[in-house]
Amino acid sequence: MYLDPKKYNLNSRVLIEEKSPGHIAIVVKRKSRVIMKDGVRLLEQAIAIQKTTPNIKVSLETYAPICSKTKTFLLSKNINTIIK
Numbered sequence: 001m002y003l004d005p006k007k008y009n010l011n012s013r014v015l016i017e018e019k020s021p022g023h024i025a026i027v028v029k030r031k032s033r034v035i036m037k038d039g040v041r042l043l044e045q046a047i048a049i050q051k052t053t054p055n056i057k058v059s060l061e062t063y064a065p066i067c068s069k070t071k072t073f074l075l076s077k078n079i080n081t082i083i084k
Helices: 036-052 068-076
Strands: 015-020 023-028 057-062 080-083
Touching (some): 023 036, 036 057, 036 068
Parallel strands (some): 057 080
Antiparallel strands (some): 015 023
């Protein structure tokens, strides 16, 4: 079930899906690689979600390959990646 991104002070184009209670995934639907610039933007979005709802787990869900540098960066910030 997709959530309203404006509830979390995010752009209306951001897809947010509730995976389970207390777990939200930011969904990136594209085929091109997720690079470091995207990772920084995703981190900012995750911080905005956690400011609105503290103690919530945020993940990245994507169909695209993820750069190894970006993957380690996101894992260091406690953002797991789900590749479909």
